[in-house]
Amino acid sequence: MSLLLQELSRSPFFLAAPKPQRLCSSPIGIEPSLNMFVGMGRPAWKEARLTLQRLLSAEDPTLRDNTSLREKSLLKMNEVEMLLPTVIGDYTDFFSSMHHAKNCGTIFRGPENPIPVNWFHLPIAYHGRASSVVISGTDIIRPRGQGYPTEKSPPYFGPTQKLDFELEMAAIVGPGNELGKSINVDEAADHIFGLVLMNDWSARDIQAWEYVPLGPFLGKSFGTTISPWIVTLDALEPFACDAPKQDPQPLPYLAESKHINYDIPLEVWIKPAGHEHPVIVTRSNFNNLYWTLTQQLAHHTINGCNLRPGDLLGTGTISGPEAESFGCLLELTWNGQKPLNLIGAARKFLEDGDEVFFTACCKGKDYNVGFGSCTGKVLPAIP
Amino acid sequence: MSLLLQELSRSPFFLAAPKPQRLCSSPIGIEPSLNMFVGMGRPAWKEARLTLQRLLSAEDPTLRDNTSLREKSLLKMNEVEMLLPTVIGDYTDFFSSMHHAKNCGTIFRGPENPIPVNWFHLPIAYHGRASSVVISGTDIIRPRGQGYPTEKSPPYFGPTQKLDFELEMAAIVGPGNELGKSINVDEAADHIFGLVLMNDWSARDIQAWEYVPLGPFLGKSFGTTISPWIVTLDALEPFACDAPKQDPQPLPYLAESKHINYDIPLEVWIKPAGHEHPVIVTRSNFNNLYWTLTQQLAHHTINGCNLRPGDLLGTGTISGPEAESFGCLLELTWNGQKPLNLIGAARKFLEDGDEVFFTACCKGKDYNVGFGSCTGKVLPAIP
Numbered sequence: 001m002s003l004l005l006q007e008l009s010r011s012p013f014f015l016a017a018p019k020p021q022r023l024c025s026s027p028i029g030i031e032p033s034l035n036m037f038v039g040m041g042r043p044a045w046k047e048a049r050l051t052l053q054r055l056l057s058a059e060d061p062t063l064r065d066n067t068s069l070r071e072k073s074l075l076k077m078n079e080v081e082m083l084l085p086t087v088i089g090d091y092t093d094f095f096s097s098m099h100h101a102k103n104c105g106t107i108f109r110g111p112e113n114p115i116p117v118n119w120f121h122l123p124i125a126y127h128g129r130a131s132s133v134v135i136s137g138t139d140i141i142r143p144r145g146q147g148y149p150t151e152k153s154p155p156y157f158g159p160t161q162k163l164d165f166e167l168e169m170a171a172i173v174g175p176g177n178e179l180g181k182s183i184n185v186d187e188a189a190d191h192i193f194g195l196v197l198m199n200d201w202s203a204r205d206i207q208a209w210e211y212v213p214l215g216p217f218l219g220k221s222f223g224t225t226i227s228p229w230i231v232t233l234d235a236l237e238p239f240a241c242d243a244p245k246q247d248p249q250p251l252p253y254l255a256e257s258k259h260i261n262y263d264i265p266l267e268v269w270i271k272p273a274g275h276e277h278p279v280i281v282t283r284s285n286f287n288n289l290y291w292t293l294t295q296q297l298a299h300h301t302i303n304g305c306n307l308r309p310g311d312l313l314g315t316g317t318i319s320g321p322e323a324e325s326f327g328c329l330l331e332l333t334w335n336g337q338k339p340l341n342l343i344g345a346a347r348k349f350l351e352d353g354d355e356v357f358f359t360a361c362c363k364g365k366d367y368n369v370g371f372g373s374c375t376g377k378v379l380p381a382i383p
Numbered sequence: 384m385s386l387l388l389q390e391l392s393r394s395p396f397f398l399a400a401p402k403p404q405r406l407c408s409s410p411i412g413i414e415p416s417l418n419m420f421v422g423m424g425r426p427a428w429k430e431a432r433l434t435l436q437r438l439l440s441a442e443d444p445t446l447r448d449n450t451s452l453r454e455k456s457l458l459k460m461n462e463v464e465m466l467l468p469t470v471i472g473d474y475t476d477f478f479s480s481m482h483h484a485k486n487c488g489t490i491f492r493g494p495e496n497p498i499p500v501n502w503f504h505l506p507i508a509y510h511g512r513a514s515s516v517v518i519s520g521t522d523i524i525r526p527r528g529q530g531y532p533t534e535k536s537p538p539y540f541g542p543t544q545k546l547d548f549e550l551e552m553a554a555i556v557g558p559g560n561e562l563g564k565s566i567n568v569d570e571a572a573d574h575i576f577g578l579v580l581m582n583d584w585s586a587r588d589i590q591a592w593e594y595v596p597l598g599p600f601l602g603k604s605f606g607t608t609i610s611p612w613i614v615t616l617d618a619l620e621p622f623a624c625d626a627p628k629q630d631p632q633p634l635p636y637l638a639e640s641k642h643i644n645y646d647i648p649l650e651v652w653i654k655p656a657g658h659e660h661p662v663i664v665t666r667s668n669f670n671n672l673y674w675t676l677t678q679q680l681a682h683h684t685i686n687g688c689n690l691r692p693g694d695l696l697g698t699g700t701i702s703g704p705e706a707e708s709f710g711c712l713l714e715l716t717w718n719g720q721k722p723l724n725l726i727g728a729a730r731k732f733l734e735d736g737d738e739v740f741f742t743a744c745c746k747g748k749d750y751n752v753g754f755g756s757c758t759g760k761v762l763p764a765i766p
Contacts, residue, residue, distance in 0.1 A: 090514050095597060108596075116595050121538050122529055126597035127510035127604070131473050131689045132562055141563040143686035146505055146634065155504050157634050179515055179606070180524040180765060206686065212499050213491075214478060214509035215598020221510070221688040223562070251529065251540050303526035303589065304765070305604040306514045382563060382687070 033087045034230070038174045038193040039309030045174070045193065045232060082228030082372075084135050085196070086172055086310030091128040091224070092300060093168075093200060093314035095119075096291040098244075100319040103331040108208060120248060123291035123299045125316075128200075129221035133312060136227050136374045140201055142352060142381040143222035147205035155209055159381035162204035162336065163350040166317040167268050167327035167358060169286055170198040171293050172230050173311040177301050185256045185298035191307065192293055194232040197266075197358045197374035198314050199225040204330055204349070226312070227358070227374040235369055239263045239362045243292045253302055254295050261287040264371075266318060266360050268327075272345035273353025279342040282332060284318050284325045286360075352380045416470045417613070421557045421576040422692030425617075428557070428576065432617060465611030465755075467518050468579070469555055469693030474511040474607070475683060476551075476583060476697040478502075479674040481627075483702040486714040491591060503631060506674035506682045508699075511583075512604035516695060519610050519757045523584055525735060525764040526605035530588035538592055542764035545587035545719065546733040549700040550651050550710035550741060552669055553581040554676050555613050556694040560684050568639045568681035574690065575676055577615035580649075580741045580757035581697050582608040587713055587732070609695070610741070610757040618752055622646045622745045626675045636685055637678050644670040647754075649701060649743050651710075655728035656736025662725040665715060667701050667708040669743075735763045 037044070055063045063070055095101060098115070105114030118124065142163055146155040174193040177183050183191055200220060207219025243261040264286035269278035291299075296313060317327040326332045329349050333340055336348035350356070358374040420427070438446045446453055478484060481498070488497030501507065525546055529538040557576040560566050566574055583603060590602025626644040647669035652661035674682075679696060700710040709715045712732050716723055719731035733739070741757040 090512060105596075118538070118592055118595065122593060124593065124597055125600050127512055127600065129473060129510055129688060130513070131691055131694075132687075134562070141687050144565070145686045154631070155501070155634075157636065179517070182527070182765075203686070209501055210505060210507065211596065211598070212501065213488075213594065213598070214507055215594070215596070217508050217510065218682070218686040218688065222686040248537070251538075253540065299601070303528045303586070303601040303605040304515075304524050305512060305601065308514055311514075382565075 033085065033310065035086050035310040038086060038172060039176070041175045042190050046234060049232065049234060082135055082137070084133065084226070085228060085230050088130045088133050088310055088312045089308040091130045091133055091312040091314070092125050093128045093220075093316060094123050094125040094291065094296050095316040096123055096289045096296065097316055097319045097327070098290045099288065099321050100317040100327060100331065103319060103326065107330060107335045120246075121251070122254070123296045125296070125300070126215045128224065128314065130312070132221055133224045133226060136225055136372065136376070138223070138225060138376060139379045140223045140225070140376045141379045143203050143206065143218070144381050145203060145206035145218050146209055148209040160203035160205055161349070162330075163378060164202045164204050164329045165268065165350070165356045166200035166202055167266060167282065167284060167319075168198040168200050168314045168317055169195050169264070169266075169360070170226060170315065171195055171297070171313040173297075173307045173309060173313065176307040176309055176311070179306040180304040181301070182253075182304060183298055183301045183307075185254060185294055186258070188294035188297040189233060191297055192233055194230040195236065195371070196230055197227040197360050197371045198312075199356060199358055199374055199376060200314060200317070201225065201376070202328070202330075204335070223376070225374055225376045227372045229372055231369060231371055236262045236264070236362065238364055239369070241287055243287070244290050246290070250295070254298060256292070256294055256298075259292060261289055261292060262362070263287050264360050264362055266358065269357040269359070270342055270347065270350075271355040271357070272342050272347065273351055275342075275345060278355070278357055281340060281342070282324060282326055284320045284327055286315075286318060288318050288320045288325070289315055350378050352378055354378045416468065416693065418469050418693040421469060421555060422559070424558045425573050428615060429617060432615065465518055465520070467516065467609070468611060468613050471513045471516050471693055471695045472691040474513045474516055474695040474697070475508050476511045476603075476699060477506050477508040477674065477679050478699040479506055479672045479679065480699055480702045480710065481673045482671065482704050482708075483700040483710055483714065486702060486709065490713060490718045503629075504634070505637070506679045508679070508683070509598045511607065511697065513695070515604055516607045516609060517759075519608055519755065519759070521606070521608060521759060522762045523606045523608070523759045524762045526586050526589065526601065527764050528586060528589035528601050529592055531592040543586035543589055544732070545713075546761060547585045547587050547712045548651065548733065548739045549583035549585055550649055550665065550667060550702075551581040551583050551697045551700055552578050552647070552649075552743070553609060553698065554578055554680070554696040556680075556690045556692060556696065559690040559692055559694070562689040563687040564684075565636075565687060566681055566684045566690075568637060568677055569641070571677035571680040572616060574680055575616055577613040578619065578754070579613055580610040580743055580754045581695075582739060582741055582757055582759060583697060583700070584608065584759070585711070585713075587718070606759070608757055608759045610755045612755050614752060614754055619645045619647070619745065621747055622752070624670055626670070627673055629673070633678070637681060639675070639677055639681075642675060644672055644675060645745070646670050647743050647745050649741065652740040652742070653725055653730070653733075654738040654740070655725050655730065656734055658725075658728060661738070661740055664723060664725070665707060665709055667703045667710055669698075669701060671701050671703045671708070672698055733761050735761055737761045
């Protein structure tokens with residue numbers, strides 16, 4: 001079931017809120033995106049959450065006993081079209097799983113010192129492309145581009161031969177900061193509205209050829225898929241867990257008093273073209289991140305860079321330590337050297353018609369917190 | 384003098400336009416930015432330009448003989464506050480001057496093969512930060528961050544010790560493209576509304592430490608200054624000139640039938656803190672670019688990445704071949720080894736209180752095409 005906030009917000013349920021007018025009429029009532037709401041900060045989020053929980057509980061008669069309102073505000077999931085939850089001003093992608101950094105470094109640069117020396121001192125990131133972030137279910141057209149030449153041959157041009165997924169999650173920024181001002185790491189959680197699943201589709205041949213010295217560009221910018229609803233940090237609180245101990249000690253601006261991750265099991269499934277059922281290809285967990293969300297956000301603003309409500313901060317590919325928990329095909333097939341066997345379909349990289357599904361589900365005592373789906377189907381390149 | 388289009392657009396001067404309603408009431412009449420107008424494409428731009436030229440000519444009585452309208456629509460430059468001309472959805476920065484690539488490569492990676500092998504095959508670029516693009520005249524606060532460690536010492540933290548300018552120009556995208564579709568290089572000029580001056584402020588110590596392997600991030604994202612008005616490609620047509628011959632031949636998707644640059648002389652002046660007059664520090668020219676604007680745009684979309692009206696495409700630092708035409712202090716002082724003498728003030732990099740001015744002016748037979756100013760003053764870091 002899907003809850004139509006617009007309908008509910010016409011009713012006077014939010015009148016106890018500190019800023020009922022704004023909360024009711026603007027952000028979730030009329031605005032086509034959640035930007036204004038996520039920019040209002042934690043007190044408004046908490047109040048909205050509590051009100052909705054009350055309205056949806058079996059004990060509260062308001063919605064339970066009002067058939068007409070229930071019919072207007074509760075819709076079947078398959079009858080609604082999900083849209084991007086926020087207008088994304090800027091999209092940043094971090095690189096915060098040590099296992100992913102180590103595997104990629106080994107594959108692209110060799111086994112000696114695969115992790116760059118700066119990696120342990122700061123959460124490395126790059127700016128991604130905001131315009132091509134799409135909602136779960138959007139088809140992904142195989143990108144064309146220049147591929148890495150071998151030896152002394154020139155680069156080749158054509159549809160990518162190494163199309164990959166990247167298993168990520170992403171934070172949606174709440175209140176931002178003024179240009180020139182930084183956000184303290186211990187206050188950073190108040191600037192994060194919540195999390196979504198994210199597939200940072202990647203063309204490995206294009207990326208490998210273009211990325212020196214200015215980083216990934218066309219190997220990523222053809223599409224990035226996110227799940228349609230945002231799970232708030234409040235909802236994730238029961239799943240908080242210790243983040244990995246960091247060595248060397250981070251610099252003071254990254255040293256946080258509450259160094260936590262969340263226990264969010266993640267899975268990737270692929271339905272190969274022409275097959276009926278998806279096959280699981282990896283099981284990872286959000287808690288594999290070395291740099292936390294709050295460290296990422298504090299680092300992002302330490303130079304005064306301004307974040308805006310609705311901005312998207314990707315974690316980077318979330319790989320675990322074991323081969324079965326690697327977060328992309330580049331790692332799972334070791335750059336195509338060890339094809340995956342998907343029950344009758346061997347895959348080095350993604351083929352046209354393949355569908356990729358990400359899922360995430362936190363298991364509580366008697367409830368789950370799900371992230372919805374983050375899926376996309378690969379379409380052939382346009383000639 | 385500054386021309387108030389909003390006032391003029393209330394009058395019926397644009398009624399001959401193909402879509403007078405949209406041109407008059409929306410893009411330049413009511414919208415707070417030019418995004419809708421630049422998205423309308425070349426026919427609308429040409430019509431608006433011709434109409435304005437007619438209205439401003441001494442022969443035409445409409446404005447000349449209407450004191451009231453003239454008073455309302457012509458304002459003194461020093462009485463208006465210039466704003467960002469478009470809302471920038473995404474900002475991309477290229478790396479298209481060979482001299483700049485060679486100098487930076489030599490400084491950062493040594494004199495052997497300073498230019499990466501991919502550089503001659505594709506216009507290398509990275510995604511920049513859109514939120515921190517500011518209008519000329521905005522102060523720039525010295526960013527803090529981690530600096531490059533020496534030998535085996537840990538990285539240092541504090542205000543950047545190597546604050547630099549980068550002399551660039553940038554294209555403002557006109558009509559964009561749908562996600563998944565590419566723009567042909569021979570049609571790319573129709574997707575470029577015009578050019579602005581751009582200062583891509585850079586913190587060289589932060590950049591040098593963070594940029595491997597994902598490219599520049601906090602070393603750039605604290606501020607990027609652009610000039611307030613956009614000079615259209617139509618206005619630059621008289622200054623078109625041959626672009627450099629390219630070797631190796633670019634791949635077919637980058638091979639263009641009209642391979643042109645523009646002859647736009649560029650200057651950088653610095654007014655050192657406490658001094659009264661600015662001193663010139665470099666003279667370059669837009670025609671130093673190896674990769675043209677149209678090649679940049681075609682490359683940007685070859686993977687299906689969607690551009691949107693108002694997007695900003697920086698050229699990268701425009702350095703010429705001679706030391707006096709280098710486009711940033713990193714090159715001009717060779718990473719601080721050869722301080723510049725600014726008439727009594729020696730500079731390795733920018734100091735607090737320094738003001739940087741970019742100018743560009745195309746000299747026609749009996750007229751100039753100016754780009755306005757692109758300036759900023761360095762303020763001390765916030766502790």
